[in-house]
Amino acid sequence: MSIAQFSYSRIPPQAERLRADVRAFLKEAMADYPAVRRADSWMGFDAGFSRRLGAQRWVGMALPRSHGGGEASPFARYVVIEELLAAGAPVSAHWIADRQSGPLILRFGTERQKDRHLPPICRGEQYFCIGMSEPGSGSDLASIKTRARRDGSGWVLSGQKVWTTNAHKSHYMIALARTADQTASRHEGLSQFIVDLQAPGVTIRPIKDLTGSEHFNEVFFDDVRLGPDSLIGTEGQGWEQVTAELAFERSGPERFLSSMALLHTLVDAVGPQPDALQAKEIGRLVARLHALRNMSLAVTAQLASGGNPAWAASCVKDLGTGFEQELPEIAQLLTDLAPTTQGGTNHARVLAQLVQMAPSFSLRGGTREILRGIIARGLGLR
Template identity: 55%
Template sequence: MDTPFRFDPVDLPPEALALRAQVRDFLAPRAGAFSAHTKGLSWMGVDQAFSRGMAAEGWIGMTWPRAYGGRERSQLERYVVLEEMLAVGAPVGFHWIADRQSGPLILKLGTEAQKRFYLPQIASGEACFCIGLSEPDAGSDLAAIRTRLKRDGEGWRLSGRKIWTTNAHHSRYMIALVRSEGTAADRHKGLSQVIVPMDAPGVEIRQIRDMAGDAHFNEVTFDDVSLPAEALIGTEGAGWAQATAELAYERSGPERYLSSFPLLAASVDAAMPGDRLTARVLGDAVADAAVLRSMSLAVAGMLDRGELPNNEAAVVKDIGVDFEQRLPEVARAVAGPGAALGDAGQFGALYQAVLQLAPAFSLRGGTKEIVRGIMARGLGLR
């Protein structure tokens, strides 16, 4: 009998285990320089020099064909690289979105010219991508998008705004979901995706600083931006289906439970020997992490077989968010109130960095309501 959710056990192949040792050797002389704040930012931390170092090892776009800058490695090998990077809080944000979803979208739907132009830029660590989805009047309700794409001779004109765009200020390109026909009332119909150079005339980027003073998010305005015909990615009018498939890639990675792993590891190191209460709290958290890892590996196995794990990725994302948002409480149980007051040195700094980001974990990749809607459809309940 077919089941809507499949989490088949996955054993990593020998080549993936060998690669893990190589990644650890790469990280060994570098991880000690990562600040507590950097570790807390996890995959949102941007360091292009670090990304270029990974690119030199062949670890960006590593599953793609060699003709486009890839190394033709397996999804399970890629999983090992991501897992090791996240475990130490490496600053992988410069290439993260491009490697995770922009590149695979271009590889799947792009023209040959688009693949040869964009993918080598990603694989070399030279091009950062951002995703243009949310708008001031269309946050989680992506079907209400108003940013307008109009034909202009053989090309296009783009006008509108995007908001909460991660790393737009670092990006060379944006893949934007826009309305190419109809109005917001048409919902899923008439949406398309375009690749927008962030230095094009008429593109304005305004950083949005959070309460901690960091600026990960941006508001991006398009003022009658001229785009060539080849800016369109995929099929005109098929943007909704394309974007939802792209979001499945976003939800499928180990960052859905490993973003805060450095804090869990630090909590284990900081625990007092013989403290049974702390041991129980940490034991529960480590057990949850082990289960999530098994589920996340199953999703990677599906990707390796060429399957799109929409339902499974949604489950991992939903459970992983609860797990990650609970980790600051676990850390506080271990370190006491001093962590919250910044009195616990590097541990306290890491705790505060994760605590500040934790509320947003349930938003990235889709709110809980959206993710559970996907799960409900997978179960035939909607």
């Protein structure tokens, strides 16, 4: 089972040919982009940049042409995403809509939902956030307390979500809510809803992180009225839909490229004549990066064949965030440059940014404890 999950997969030549075009675009679009902003990686929010990517047809690439997409292969999308992240491009505005919400709507949504949401997603103009985690629940999604009850032909939503990335800048949320209490399993009775974040009863409160940035949010639903077309997929099948969605969230190159700006500045700071320790440690980092990339490509191959590689995706996410969090620690051992947020070199400022951001890497997208539980089940250990 484990061997099949991580079979070696090459990027097909047709997809690989996109790489030169993306690099040329980024060279022009990010010519004056400072290293410390590149350190934001896929958390950098720039609506204008997202619209430029949409004009290149590099948002919603795998969605059908009939809904504004490019019908590109998962590997073609992988090439574009890999180049964007390696360059530290500001992709946060459209990121969740492109990675998760669009594919989820395509797979489970009604034709009306597809017509309404997919074209503006592909243009880089409509942004989504994920309504899963809650206070006291975290990554244990089956324990959520947010409720959606039927009211006439529609629904009334009540509850709270937390750690909701970009909720304060998004147009919609796909929220997981409990729609039935008396179920044989706690994984039953869950449903997903498309929620207009401008609707009456929705309150959004940003949460500042250690860098002073506001990416995460608390979101409160006070009897928010949802229309009959707000339910996405089948009532009561939310758990199955969420697990399919999380495979997209946990397997991509963003799970090991969040710290790439720091690796770039570290190599520059060390220079062309590293000492033995510097050469060894940077070599080990690059080797780990190469292995993680191959694992991620193996998951991409499974997604391309219609699989649901939840176990393999959890491995990529767990190992990838470990790499991302260790990189700032290793970087501090290899040079005498201290991290600083004021003045200093590019490397010192990027190091300070990543030291402060790194603790969140193992929280977003599922904690290590939850991921390792999924991995243990995949190995037949629980």
